[in-house]
Amino acid sequence: MSAEPLADARLVAAAAKLPATPRIFQQLSSAIKDPDVSVEAIVSVVRLDPALSAKVLRASNSPYFSRGGRCANLDEAIERVGIYVVYQLVGATVASQLYSAGLPVYGVTGDELWQNSVTTAVALDFLADAAGADGRVGYTLGLLRPVGRLVLQRVATDLKLAPRSGLHETAALVDAWELETFGLTNTEAVERIFQIWEYPAQLTLPIRHHFAPTGDPKRAQLTALLHLAGWIAAEFGKGLRFEQGAWSLAPEILEQGRVNQEMVEQCFERAKRVAGRIHGLFRVA
Numbered sequence: 001m002s003a004e005p006l007a008d009a010r011l012v013a014a015a016a017k018l019p020a021t022p023r024i025f026q027q028l029s030s031a032i033k034d035p036d037v038s039v040e041a042i043v044s045v046v047r048l049d050p051a052l053s054a055k056v057l058r059a060s061n062s063p064y065f066s067r068g069g070r071c072a073n074l075d076e077a078i079e080r081v082g083i084y085v086v087y088q089l090v091g092a093t094v095a096s097q098l099y100s101a102g103l104p105v106y107g108v109t110g111d112e113l114w115q116n117s118v119t120t121a122v123a124l125d126f127l128a129d130a131a132g133a134d135g136r137v138g139y140t141l142g143l144l145r146p147v148g149r150l151v152l153q154r155v156a157t158d159l160k161l162a163p164r165s166g167l168h169e170t171a172a173l174v175d176a177w178e179l180e181t182f183g184l185t186n187t188e189a190v191e192r193i194f195q196i197w198e199y200p201a202q203l204t205l206p207i208r209h210h211f212a213p214t215g216d217p218k219r220a221q222l223t224a225l226l227h228l229a230g231w232i233a234a235e236f237g238k239g240l241r242f243e244q245g246a247w248s249l250a251p252e253i254l255e256q257g258r259v260n261q262e263m264v265e266q267c268f269e270r271a272k273r274v275a276g277r278i279h280g281l282f283r284v285a
Contacts, residue, residue, distance in 0.1 A: 148186030
């Protein structure tokens with residue numbers, strides 16, 4: 001029997017306990033949409049966060065980008081690593097802050113959750129570009145995908161639920177446990193929280209329906225692409241253990257995403273390289 005669904009006030013209170021997502025990511029995301037954006041404009045945003053500035057400098061002097069001389073300022077560092085790599089580093093930083101505590105009730109560590117979100121974000125970025133959609137929106141979607149479980153984790157902590165009590169063999173069994181315990185699933189929690197926060201539908205609906213994308217009433221392209229990004233993360237070895245069987249390359253999902261299996265496999269190879277580089281850069285930085 002399912003529990004009564006959590007009240008909006010309870011969800012908002014739980015969401016309020018999440019680490020604040022730095023506004024710098026939103027500012028950088030807006031800036032990078034300009035195809036003529038300058039290094040100076042990006043420097044002005046990155047400089048707002050001293051810790052991030054230091055991270056970009058350290059990354060630029062890492063073995064990945066070192067060219068003999070050391071960068072001494074942000075202008076040189078961003079010129080060396082590239083504007084989009086800076087954007088990806090900021091996204092990885094945001095994910096690290098959001099997911100550092102992990103999901104104890106689901107048996108997921110902070111590092112596992114971080115690696116899954118970053119890998120999914122990179123995969124969806126490439127898939128969206130390949131399918132003619134907005135890769136920046138895809139990257140953001142990949143990073144935000146676990147927010148529903150994060151909110152339910154905060155409620156579980158308030159209820160003093162035992163660690164790993166929500167860990168089951170499949171995503172479907174985890175959904176059933178969430179319904180029984182909280183009265184809603186993690187994707188329903190995302191939908192309600194994002195609506196309360198007045199997030200756009202292009203971020204809300206794909207996460208709400210990505211486990212069963214053909215059930216999206218709008219049959220949105222990004223919903224299917226987020227599902228396929230989950231497949232890539234799992235194939236890369238960065239999936240969450242209870243979601244391993246949740247992903248499919250079914251023809252109807254590929255059609256909804258406007259991609260084919262060859263395109264997905266090509267994106268897998270690109271995402272594997274780039275996500276690995278970001279993980280390495282983040283460790284160095």
